[in-house]
Amino acid sequence: MKPNNKILGILGGMGPRSTTPFLELVLDECQGQYNAILDEEFPEIIIYSLPTPFYLDREIDHQLMQETIIKGLKKLEANGVHSIAMPCNSAHIYIDDLQSAIDTKLFNIVEQTINQLPLDSKNVTLFATQTTFASNLYQKEILAKGHTFVFESNWQNLLTEIISGIKKDKNDPNNLLLWEQLLSEVKNKTDYIIIACTDLNVVMQHNYTQAHFIDSSLALAKALVQDYLDN
Known part of the structure; x- marks a missing residue:
């Protein structure tokens, strides 16, 4: 009904x-x-x-x-x-x-996504476009909840290349290769990965890390x- x-x-x-x-x-x-x-x-x-x-x-x-x-x-x-x-x-x-x-x-979407983080302090990173990252929308909320924000500048370069690749051709095998490279760099440095770009849903099902994904979508x-x- x-x-x-x-x-x-x-x-x-x-x-x-x-x-x-x-x-x-x-x-x-x-x-x-x-x-x-x-x-x-x-x-x-x-x-x-x-x-x-x-x-x-x-x-x-x-x-x-x-x-x-x-x-x-x-x-x-x-x-x-x-x-x-x-x-x-x-x-x-x-x-x-x-x-x-x-x-x-x-x-x-930011409010709803941040609410999915655990109450105890964790290392959290953000996968997003450069525009979203530069806005600081997520970072300030992550810190306000008592978590540690972890990020390295080369991660954004990889993310931009992946997102651009998905927009051009979602089936391009290079998208997954870059995604695997990114996760290999992140896996030992963070507990939670916030997926704050809906285009990344194309590759997100391929998880090469023990970190937890929080999908904003x-x-x-x-x-x-x-x-x-x-x-």
């Missing part, structure tokens, strides 16, 4: 290949959280795959980026969604202004479905 008639909104397209994996996570959460089986037991979901002026290799026009995202959020809001999930970490640089632009609830999907069930 369908729990309620709420319509969920997903603002995707950032990057384009991250939207479908996120939808799969939401559907998995519906099965896990309230045992949805029949087609009619899943929520109504409106997905807007929004092309945005985001670049890995050059400066982003932040005003244009923010205005573009707000247009997307307002399109979803105009269609009567109850809440919106935005599976893009970089877009959360503008989270306060984005939420102020709409009346619909917009989930904060999964944390966001959990929160979206939990809110859907909250009456």
Whole structure:
């Protein structure tokens, strides 16, 4: 039986290949959280795959980026969604202004991800785009929770190369080779790896380390479905 008639909104397209994996996570959460089986037991979901002026290799026009995202959020809001999930970490640089632009609830992926860390102090690192890393969104929250943030500059170079490779060709074997190299450098220096770039879902299933992954996409999907069930 369908729990309620709420319509969920997903603002995707950032990057384009991250939207479908996120939808799969939401559907998995519906099965896990309230045992949805029949087609009619899943929520109504409106997905807007929004092309945005985001670049890995050059400066982003932040005003244009923010205005573009707000247009997307307002399109979803105009269609009567109850809440919106935005599976893009970089877009959360503008989270306060984005939420102020709409009346619909917009989930904060950083907040939901940090909540997945254990209470006791751990060594934590961050896999993200250079834009997300430079924003310090995650680092300040990791430290505020009493954890130690661990990172080396060459890790970001590898991450940028991996993300760029996935965007060009997700099936390129070099993506996995670089991913294996990155994890080999990280494995003895950290306890938890926060995956704060949805494009990395393409390689994340290949885990060559004992460190624990915390997937920001999964944390966001959990929160979206939990809110859907909250009456």
